[in-house]
Amino acid sequence: MKRLIVLLLALMVVAVGRAGVYGVDEVPNVQISNRYRFTSNPDGILSSGAVAHIDSVCYALRHGNVAQVAVVAVDDIKGDDVFTFAYDLFSKW
Numbered sequence: 738m739k740r741l742i743v744l745l746l747a748l749m750v751v752a753v754g755r756a757g758v759y760g761v762d763e764v765p766n767v768q769i770s771n772r773y774r775f776t777s778n779p780d781g782i783l784s785s786g787a788v789a790h791i792d793s794v795c796y797a798l799r800h801g802n803v804a805q806v807a808v809v810a811v812d813d814i815k816g817d818d819v820f821t822f823a824y825d826l827f828s829k830w
Contacts, residue, residue, distance in 0.1 A: 759816040761825045768807070768830070775799075775807055782810040 757763070757780065767774040775795035783791070794805040803828045806829065814822045 755809045756817055757811070758813045759811045761822065761829050762810065764826060766807055766830055776810045776813075777807070780810065782812065 759779075765777050765779055767777050773796060774792055776783065776791045778788055791808050795808065797807055798804045807827075809823075809826065816822060
């Protein structure tokens, strides 16, 4: 039991250590490799099922000429202004 607890704690530290702090240039643009993807989820915050659902909704919006949407789920961003980060990311992409 003690080994299991130590193993779980070690895995939690590794999982937390994987999350990054992202600047606009570090967020992966998933549209480059696959035009049917709209959700950038490099830290694995969203489940694969959630990503698939979001991608399908975004696809319908884009191809229905309703809106152009991208979803970014990251643990932390450089700077503290989410609006500026989102605006700069949109401008870059």
